[in-house]
Amino acid sequence: MITLRKDHRSSFTAALKPIVAGIALSLVLGVSAAVANIMPDYSFESATAGTTITATGMTNVCSNIRFYNGGTGTLQVVSGAAAQDGNVALKLSKTTESDSVFIDMDAAPTDSWIPVTAGQSYEVSFWARSDSDSWFVFEERGYSDWTPIATNYTGWVLNSAWTEYTSTWIAPTSVTKLDLAWNLGKGSMVLDNVCVQAVPEPASMLAMFGGFVGFVGLAIRRKK
Numbered sequence: 001m002i003t004l005r006k007d008h009r010s011s012f013t014a015a016l017k018p019i020v021a022g023i024a025l026s027l028v029l030g031v032s033a034a035v036a037n038i039m040p041d042y043s044f045e046s047a048t049a050g051t052t053i054t055a056t057g058m059t060n061v062c063s064n065i066r067f068y069n070g071g072t073g074t075l076q077v078v079s080g081a082a083a084q085d086g087n088v089a090l091k092l093s094k095t096t097e098s099d100s101v102f103i104d105m106d107a108a109p110t111d112s113w114i115p116v117t118a119g120q121s122y123e124v125s126f127w128a129r130s131d132s133d134s135w136f137v138f139e140e141r142g143y144s145d146w147t148p149i150a151t152n153y154t155g156w157v158l159n160s161a162w163t164e165y166t167s168t169w170i171a172p173t174s175v176t177k178l179d180l181a182w183n184l185g186k187g188s189m190v191l192d193n194v195c196v197q198a199v200p201e202p203a204s205m206l207a208m209f210g211g212f213v214g215f216v217g218l219a220i221r222r223k224k
């Protein structure tokens with residue numbers, strides 16, 4: 001075992017302090033970077049309040065949002081108290097249950113994508129509500145370039161109060177792009193505040209934390 005003379009111990013501990021502080025800072029920065037929302041215009045604030053779209057087919061709503069109307073759908077950009085976050089939210093409705101009506105969300109500009117890393121876990125969340133008895137199917141579509149690889153479907157019932165819906169999505173092998181879609185099953189839904197964030201991998205977090213604890217333990221031992 002290495003034995004330090006007393007005058008060396010204090011200088012060694014002093015030298016260690018900035019290293020420990022640096023590791024602690026990188027740990028904090030690593031965590032904050034991992035929880036950043038990678039979805040641009042996640043709250044639809046670039047959409048024009050008061051807009052109503054009833055055209056059939058695909059229509060651009062704002063930079064990263066498209067609305068698909070199979071025939072009986074309507075998309076409204078509602079504002080003020082009708083929004084969950086910021087000033088506007090998107091309201092989707094349809095009159096015929098069998099009609100295909102959905103909101104499609106990818107990264108800005110139109111026809112670009114949310115870039116993801118294959119094998120990485122992502123927490124995907126959004127807020128929604130409805131004034132009527134309604135439900136929807138949420139789609140997480142993984143692509144490799146322009147080729148669809150796998151889609152995860154989740155069905156949810158809507159509540160009259162704003163509710164946060166969350167899902168953990170793992171990008172399958174070879175998937176580099178993510179596209180999200182909200183398919184209205186019945187009635188109407190108001191959508192706002194979408195968040196896509198990478199989940200820190202447990203192994204890397206443990207390694208970082210283990211390294212940090214190791215340095216602290218070393219510093220404590222040197223102090224004795």
Ligand SMILES: [Ca+2]
Nearest residue numbers: 043085086088
């Ligand atoms: Ca908003």
